[in-house]
Amino acid sequence: MVQNVQPTETSTVRRGRPGGRRAGETTWVLSLAVIVTLYLAVQVHPYFRMDPAYSRIDLQFPLHYWLIVGHVVSGTLALVTLVLQAWPWLRRNHPSVHRWSGRLYVFAGALPAAAFALAMFPVAFAAGSIGMATSAVLWAVTAVIGWRRAVQGRYAEHRRWMVYSFAIVWGSVIWGFAIGWGWLLFSPWTVDFTYISEAARWMGWIINLIVAHWWLERTADRPLDLARPPKRAVR
Numbered sequence: 001m002v003q004n005v006q007p008t009e010t011s012t013v014r015r016g017r018p019g020g021r022r023a024g025e026t027t028w029v030l031s032l033a034v035i036v037t038l039y040l041a042v043q044v045h046p047y048f049r050m051d052p053a054y055s056r057i058d059l060q061f062p063l064h065y066w067l068i069v070g071h072v073v074s075g076t077l078a079l080v081t082l083v084l085q086a087w088p089w090l091r092r093n094h095p096s097v098h099r100w101s102g103r104l105y106v107f108a109g110a111l112p113a114a115a116f117a118l119a120m121f122p123v124a125f126a127a128g129s130i131g132m133a134t135s136a137v138l139w140a141v142t143a144v145i146g147w148r149r150a151v152q153g154r155y156a157e158h159r160r161w162m163v164y165s166f167a168i169v170w171g172s173v174i175w176g177f178a179i180g181w182g183w184l185l186f187s188p189w190t191v192d193f194t195y196i197s198e199a200a201r202w203m204g205w206i207i208n209l210i211v212a213h214w215w216l217e218r219t220a221d222r223p224l225d226l227a228r229p230p231k232r233a234v235r
């Protein structure tokens, strides 16, 4: 029996030492977790009340609120599972948790959240909405391709597509949020909000994608960090 563990790209495979923890990993994951928690606490929590009176968005039709809630619930799941997926220790020591949380990220997080975002597109705040819609499509597509590559045992490509997917959502949501608020707080009040919105809804995810691509190219020779032989095998 030949294990199909040869990555299709130039990377080699390194089996993780169970229990092994590398310098900086915990700090990296904790930082992600803190940022996600802050985002959920500040931006998302009103929608968990399930009461349209607390919507920050002007509701255009009765179903609009429930589209936002669907988007927010699946988006929250995506952000939480993203933190789990990016945690190298969990990947090495509990690969089945990584697989399940990956499926949740794709099918209960990214896909429905992107679909709800697209459904809101016609009534979304116009400035930057094309950038938002583009990022929604690319987010869903990269997540599905990343999942397919994992199922096919093409782990180097799986890593690449998932990093793109994380970069898009992270850039779209977190940087978009930070740029928008930062600009509002620190720029002269004369700046028209439509410019801010347009810039924030494009720049965040595009800059993140460029940085992610640069980082992937820079670390292309790094051995893949697999925990144990994958289940799928070519007989």
Ligand code: HEM
Binding pocket: 043, 044, 047, 055, 056, 057, 068, 071, 072, 073, 074, 075, 076, 078, 079, 113, 114, 117, 118, 120, 121, 123, 124, 125, 126, 132, 133, 135, 136, 139, 168, 169, 172, 173
């Ligand atoms: C690429 C990914 C995403 C896209 C393209 C996207 C797109 C959108 C759009 C179009 C709206 C409606 C805005 C409007 O009416 O002007 C929205 C609202 C919202 N989204 Fe997302 N979203 C994404 C990911 C997420 C994620 C992961 C979360 C995490 C929970 C999230 C949380 C929210 C919240 C809380 C609102 C309401 C905003 C407010 O109250 O001001 N989104 N999103």
